[in-house]
Amino acid sequence: MKYSYFPGCSLKGLGRAYEESLLPVMKHLGVELRELQDWNCCGATAYMSVDEEEACVLAARNLARAENHECLDLLTPCSACYLVLNKTQRNFREFPSVRASVERALATAKLPYQNRVKVRHPLDVLFHDVGIEAIRQKVVRPLRGLKVAPYYGCQLVRPYSTFDEAWNPVTMDRILEALGVEVLPYPLKTKCCGGSLTGTVPQVGLRLSYILLKEAVRRGADVIATICPLCQFNLDAYHSQIEKMWGPARIATVYFTQLMGLAFGLDPRTLGLRRNFVPMKPLPEAAAPSRAEKPNPATAGQTL
Amino acid sequence: MKSIKRTIKYDADRVQGFGREIMGVTGCEQLPSCIQCGTCSGACPLSIYMDFSPRQVMALVRADFKREVLSSNTIWLCASCYGCTVECPRQIRITDIMYALKQRAIREGVYPKGMPIPVLAREFTRMVLSKGRITETLLVMRLFLKANWRAVLSSWRLGLGLIQTGRFVLKPERIERREELAAMLATVSVTRHAARAAKGRHHATPEQLIAEEVP
Numbered sequence: 001m002k003y004s005y006f007p008g009c010s011l012k013g014l015g016r017a018y019e020e021s022l023l024p025v026m027k028h029l030g031v032e033l034r035e036l037q038d039w040n041c042c043g044a045t046a047y048m049s050v051d052e053e054e055a056c057v058l059a060a061r062n063l064a065r066a067e068n069h070e071c072l073d074l075l076t077p078c079s080a081c082y083l084v085l086n087k088t089q090r091n092f093r094e095f096p097s098v099r100a101s102v103e104r105a106l107a108t109a110k111l112p113y114q115n116r117v118k119v120r121h122p123l124d125v126l127f128h129d130v131g132i133e134a135i136r137q138k139v140v141r142p143l144r145g146l147k148v149a150p151y152y153g154c155q156l157v158r159p160y161s162t163f164d165e166a167w168n169p170v171t172m173d174r175i176l177e178a179l180g181v182e183v184l185p186y187p188l189k190t191k192c193c194g195g196s197l198t199g200t201v202p203q204v205g206l207r208l209s210y211i212l213l214k215e216a217v218r219r220g221a222d223v224i225a226t227i228c229p230l231c232q233f234n235l236d237a238y239h240s241q242i243e244k245m246w247g248p249a250r251i252a253t254v255y256f257t258q259l260m261g262l263a264f265g266l267d268p269r270t271l272g273l274r275r276n277f278v279p280m281k282p283l284p285e286a287a288a289p290s291r292a293e294k295p296n297p298a299t300a301g302q303t304l
Numbered sequence: 305m306k307s308i309k310r311t312i313k314y315d316a317d318r319v320q321g322f323g324r325e326i327m328g329v330t331g332c333e334q335l336p337s338c339i340q341c342g343t344c345s346g347a348c349p350l351s352i353y354m355d356f357s358p359r360q361v362m363a364l365v366r367a368d369f370k371r372e373v374l375s376s377n378t379i380w381l382c383a384s385c386y387g388c389t390v391e392c393p394r395q396i397r398i399t400d401i402m403y404a405l406k407q408r409a410i411r412e413g414v415y416p417k418g419m420p421i422p423v424l425a426r427e428f429t430r431m432v433l434s435k436g437r438i439t440e441t442l443l444v445m446r447l448f449l450k451a452n453w454r455a456v457l458s459s460w461r462l463g464l465g466l467i468q469t470g471r472f473v474l475k476p477e478r479i480e481r482r483e484e485l486a487a488m489l490a491t492v493s494v495t496r497h498a499a500r501a502a503k504g505r506h507h508a509t510p511e512q513l514i515a516e517e518v519p
Contacts, residue, residue: 009438012473013441013477014466014471014473039479040436041437048403050407050410050425050429051407051429052403057488057492058432061485061488083386101495105492159390192349194383196424199444201381205383237462237465274469275470
């Protein structure tokens with residue numbers, strides 16, 4: 001299995017633990033990723049607020065580069081990138097004026113483009129292409145007893161619910177279950193984390209993050225699993241401010257790929273876990289390892 | 305004495321043609337079919353902080369209340385979660401309308417005083433234009449310097465945490481073909497300016513005249 005790979009700016013910056021865990025996990029599953037050469041920022045929500053046409057041109061440059069790359073499936077782990085690339089494709093399809101301006105811009109760079117790229121999220125690829133069974137077979141250290149609140153955020157599932165539901169997505173739940181995790185019912189799984197408001201208007205933005213954290217704690221979660229670099233940052237980095245304003249709601253937030261890496265028995269030090277403000281607690285069985293209970297890779301999945 | 309305010313709007317407060325202009329923006333075509341049901345406001349996680357709810361903004365835009373809408377905090381508090389867009393029974397892309405209003409407010413410089421969100425959007429755009437990519441930590445520092453330098457002092461703990469966890473990036477990310485990207489983006493603004501200039505010269509219809517009315 002081969003995919004073009006568009007990391008986006010966050011995965012090289014604040015969200016680098018996402019890339020650090022995504023790459024080895026994908027490799028372990030036999031998925032080959034080829035990073036797009038000289039990709040640029042997707043524009044995110046900010047560029048869209050200034051100029052939508054230019055934002056589409058920004059995104060289209062990446063799409064066109066992917067189309068001229070060897071693989072048309074473009075793996076896009078960041079939710080903001082995922083949304084913007086999808087939106088650009090929709091605008092290109094639906095609005096002749098956008099299509100014309102994008103084509104004009106791409107022509108200056110001699111980049112032909114026919115809107116043939118498929119923008120894919122890791123959850124989509126893992127669930128539909130790799131398959132739950134293949135993931136289950138790679139689990140050597142089932143994360144039994146670990147209670148996880150699955151948090152998807154907004155922009156992956158709305159408004160383009162391309163592979164999962166807009167309000168109640170389940171692909172990550174299924175993947176986590178295959179790791180042996182106890183996935184808790186978490187009705188806030190697609191409620192907004194506050195986005196960039198956590199930095200710009202903290203009293204408003206952080207409140208939204210606080211609600212998500214508090215609910216996960218109330219439901220007895222050990223950890224929140226997420227799929228978006230901005231969500232991870234918001235739920236992880238502001239605990240001291242949140243605590244000061246509304247009281248403690250301390251819980252670690254990690255990328256679902258980090259949990260996959262742990263279950264696959266990959267070296268925890270290579271999964272970016274040390275990058276958390278609020279570190280994940282040691283895994284339940286790790287406290288009392290027992291030789292008898294050591295899972296056999298061949299049968300690990302069957303008991304789940 | 306508490307200041308005395310008029311609580312209803314007069315016809316003279318409207319800017320004729322504004323609603324039609326917004327409906328002409330890509331993705332905003334469905335606005336006329338709004339039935340004012342308020343599903344958008346109910347779905348919005350931020351409506352409790354807004355001066356006008358999303359439903360009210362839809363009505364105000366349609367009725368040409370330009371000043372009220374563009375200076376509201378509503379459009380800036382929209383975090384683009386797309387809950388309203390997914391739920392709208394009339395398939396109105398409300399989030400896209402919010403974007404159209406943000407773009408207009410930035411273009412005309414009429415956002416609320418001290419609102420750091422449009423400043424972030426502008427700084428973000430600038431960084432993309434010059435580097436092709438965003439280095440988040442550098443962007444946030446620039447935002448603080450422009451919008452609120454005191455925030456730098458109060459968020460030392462955050463900065464320290466980022467350094468300790470190896471997430472504080474000082475080396476700016478940049479692409480190789482920056483000229484290529486700049487040339488591509490330039491085609492958009494060039495054609496747009498040409499279109500505006502052409503419209504301005506001919507003054508074809510009163511409608512176009514109104515559409516071009518930019519203070």
